Amino acid sequence: MPNTSPVKFLGYTVNSPLGIAAGLLPNAKWISAYAERGWDLLTYKTVRSVARECYPIPNWVFVQADAGDGPVYATDVLPDDPAEISSAVCFGMPSLEPDFWREDIARAKAALGAGQMLIVSVVATPQPGWSVAQLADDYAQCAAWAAAAGADVVEANYSCPNVCSAEGQIYMDVPLSETVTQTVASALGGLPLLLKVGVLPETDRQRDFLRAVAGLAAGITLVNGIAREVRHADGRPVFGEQYLKAGVLGRVIHEPCVAAVREARAVIDAEQLPLALAAVGGVSSAQDYQGFINAGADAVLCGSSPMYLPDLASEIKQSL
Template sequence: MLNAPFFDPNKTYHENWEEGPFNGFADGVVLPAGEPRFDFLGQKISYPLGIPAGPLLNGKFVKAALDKGFDVPVHKTVRSKKHPCNEWPNVLGAEIEGDLTIERAQKSIIVRNEYKEPLSITNSFGNPSYDPDVWVADLKDAARYAKPGQFVMCSFEGTKREGMTSEGYINDWADGMQMLKDAGVKVVEANFSCPNEGAAQLLCFDTPKVKLVADAIKNKIGDTPLVIKIAYFDEPSLRELVKETGNIVDGYGAINTIPAPVMSPDGTQALPGAHRVKSGICGAAIKWAGLDMTRRLKALRKELGFTYAIIGSGGVTVPSDFKEYRDAGADVVMTATGAMWNPYLAKEIKEQYPDA
């Protein structure tokens, strides 16, 4: 049986931001922090588990995640200026049997406001952001809240605004990452893989551009580790990306959601807006893809002689999924959908696999 989620799909993004988190993340229980004993990107962590960019909308959500033993929480993607959210609904349950293969993702998936195990959902926000005046102060406070053995990451996405030169766009990325660093974030993440923006091609599939942006970010932030969040690569181009960027970035986070056309049970478009015929699917049905990318990133690291870290995510909803990711080579494992509906997932994983 699923618990009630800490992000309420029946409320808007702004209502969740103001009033959340809910249910298990608001029960006041603070679990004891473990001994710091794992090395990850220059930090000592108690346990290699976190929540990826997304469900932790602000500092209140990040603090709740830390209290529940998700030792590496990532604050949801922010931008250099206020940015609107896609119209509600933003989260719906997805009816998928077995794996959402790339072939299966070409055909429509039925989504509705109902959540069942094995849990898969669609999420479609379009990377909204509050103004930096709001999120910087909030993020500083959340970053300070981490106990020994924990630390806070934050995700950022550069924005191409009207009249902006390509240099201006690259600077938006670099300046934004510097803002995260200045707020006390120990490891920053660049979101190169948001499928809910209506972009024809994700940035992570454009290796020369990823290289340019990642270089500019690293020149700006120096020693602060940079993780880039990437999508599932179903072609050999992952090798090209890693070959070109494996000595620039400090880690890869894989995977983001898998986009698929989504429709209501009556056959109509499920999410309002011309750019929302397709939407990102996450949860149990994409685990195969996250595991596959984790294995490939590990093999490429060895083959090409790099030392980057691997954050594995996608479909971790029960403790054995965590173990599968560790066995596949994930240095840190993250769970978004699974954690949303189970605030005690970190506790369960730690009890089942004390040595991780």
């Protein structure tokens, strides 16, 4: 593995600002395997305060897509170059029960080497009739458990393109985001908190969101996929009518995600907000990585590409 100059991220000294986003690493075995392949910021897939089944198959398909915002279409024909793959997912943020993941996070932490960081992604599981305080407390409970189990950083997932319940769109509600973030931060006792969000459609709302959470959260992770309609060639919804729109990942979303990071960085700098940026979206080469860094990212997290490109971390580190 190429040697890299250590950098600071969220108060820690890490080997590199390169890692894997929430999604690909569901347990300590996966964390360990990818840590050994040179990924330094490892995100444990989103966990809940209760067990939650995955949405039924099909829940991950390869897609053909253009760069617009129209439908994408499921395909069995893959590009010759794995770096060009795009896909769509509809998992619903499944989770094993806390008794499992709390112990497993400790195993994941023990598997990391010097200069590597364990990020644990958490989400609330709202029940019918819950108040805002109950939603916030559920996030905070998961965050506190993750911290106690050994997380270096907790990431609160405020955005999931394929979840129909309230936890999937929290970032769109600025006052709610501020309330939840305040509660979660209070439960962490100073441990760094990241907030994972999607694309904010209006500049004013983006500025208001970033202002509201600055000083509570240490940073923002964006973008959590881009929601588009996912259809078969004949027009049928791939994931059913309830989940017509789902999260699109991979090559096709890279440029929109770079633009989103650039816009967020402009607001953070203009407002002098104490927020780091962890960029996600379609990174499958050293050039893609550098595109995010040039746009203002402090760290770059890959989503699906490490599955298809097992030597990607080495390739990117050779360019640093």
